[in-house]
Amino acid sequence: MKMGMTYDLRQDYLKQGLSMEQTAELDKPETIEAIEMVLNSLGFEVEKIGNAAELCRLLTEGVRWDMVFNICEGIFGPGRESLVPCLLDYHRIPYVFSDPAVMAVCLHKGLCKRTVRDMGLPTGWFHVIWSMSELKKITMNFPAFVKPVSEGTGKGISQKSLVGNINELGEMSRDLLSRYNQPLIVEEYLPGKEVTVGIVGSKDQSRAIGVMEVIMGNEKIYSYEVKENYEHQVQYALVQGELKHQAIDLALKVWQGLGCLDGGRVDLRQDKYGRMTFMEINPLAGLNPIHSDLPILCRLAGWSFERLLNEITMSALARYGLEIPAKARLLPADQVSS
Numbered sequence: 001m002k003m004g005m006t007y008d009l010r011q012d013y014l015k016q017g018l019s020m021e022q023t024a025e026l027d028k029p030e031t032i033e034a035i036e037m038v039l040n041s042l043g044f045e046v047e048k049i050g051n052a053a054e055l056c057r058l059l060t061e062g063v064r065w066d067m068v069f070n071i072c073e074g075i076f077g078p079g080r081e082s083l084v085p086c087l088l089d090y091h092r093i094p095y096v097f098s099d100p101a102v103m104a105v106c107l108h109k110g111l112c113k114r115t116v117r118d119m120g121l122p123t124g125w126f127h128v129i130w131s132m133s134e135l136k137k138i139t140m141n142f143p144a145f146v147k148p149v150s151e152g153t154g155k156g157i158s159q160k161s162l163v164g165n166i167n168e169l170g171e172m173s174r175d176l177l178s179r180y181n182q183p184l185i186v187e188e189y190l191p192g193k194e195v196t197v198g199i200v201g202s203k204d205q206s207r208a209i210g211v212m213e214v215i216m217g218n219e220k221i222y223s224y225e226v227k228e229n230y231e232h233q234v235q236y237a238l239v240q241g242e243l244k245h246q247a248i249d250l251a252l253k254v255w256q257g258l259g260c261l262d263g264g265r266v267d268l269r270q271d272k273y274g275r276m277t278f279m280e281i282n283p284l285a286g287l288n289p290i291h292s293d294l295p296i297l298c299r300l301a302g303w304s305f306e307r308l309l310n311e312i313t314m315s316a317l318a319r320y321g322l323e324i325p326a327k328a329r330l331l332p333a334d335q336v337s338s
């Protein structure tokens, strides 16, 4: 089976003059090579495509694949993660991971939290603001948290995102509005434990790999800086017991309710009463085998990187009713910890 791979290489965009921060979510060659190696070992005939521009070029030339393993984060605009899934849908080419609508809703933290709130799940109060004048019109309590509405990898998030009064909120909002060219989300500060839940599968077939606590020493916020220095500033540990069950229950309800597909992560934090609360969801979780949170969680839970990619890909094949390569079927099927 011919498996195309779409991805955004960070180095390509750095060459175009974009900054380290602007390209923070994009991938290193080592990530692509690691995924390619595993997909080959699972019995797929892998063809590296590259980014959306390369995909367009090849599609125009008439090249087709049986399926595409898509990890394009895109680079500009709120539909950047939807672009490749849209193109593949248009050409009726099956692909791994979520569809364009899910990608767009999940990238927009305000729309996403509205949807989660509509499902009756805990996500704390929040407001989306486009300008400084709107700050005066909203009702909120302090401490609050402010961040760009559709970024990832901690971009635009620092210790200053936690604001204790209206002046701090005003200062941070002015700075973020001028730097990020997008609305902000002002929301309830969640002071408790932070966990991320790794999920594989789709719809009623989705299940948790495990729940990982992100322990940050003196820093309270898993910011861009902290993520960059995670080896020195962060410890990761699997969560057990009641907290684990609460986190999995909430994460799976959010994952299934939003219609996320094949694999990803849900980020949660406890509110001031200790209740597990939804923070944000990642339908395109980082897949660097060493440094990304989902593979780190997998290692702690006893899952190899190969096992993770196998489960993700099998979920996509099953959704499209495509045949699973014989080698993939041989991997252990169901040692999930939920």
Ligand SMILES: Nc1ncnc2c1ncn2[C@@H]1O[C@H](COP(=O)(O)OP(=O)(O)O)[C@@H](O)[C@H]1O
Pocket (backbone or CB within 6 Å): 145, 147, 151, 152, 153, 154, 155, 157, 187, 188, 189, 190, 191, 194, 220, 221, 222, 223, 267, 269, 279, 280
């Ligand atoms: N409402 C909040 N309360 C407390 N901490 C938050 C809140 N929102 C975000 N954070 C902190 O900022 C980090 C990054 O925020 P998140 O929304 O997950 O963005 P990203 O998409 O960049 O991962 C979180 O992991 C958490 O440490």
Ligand SMILES: [Mg+2]
Pocket (backbone or CB within 6 Å): 267, 280
């Ligand atoms: Mg996050």
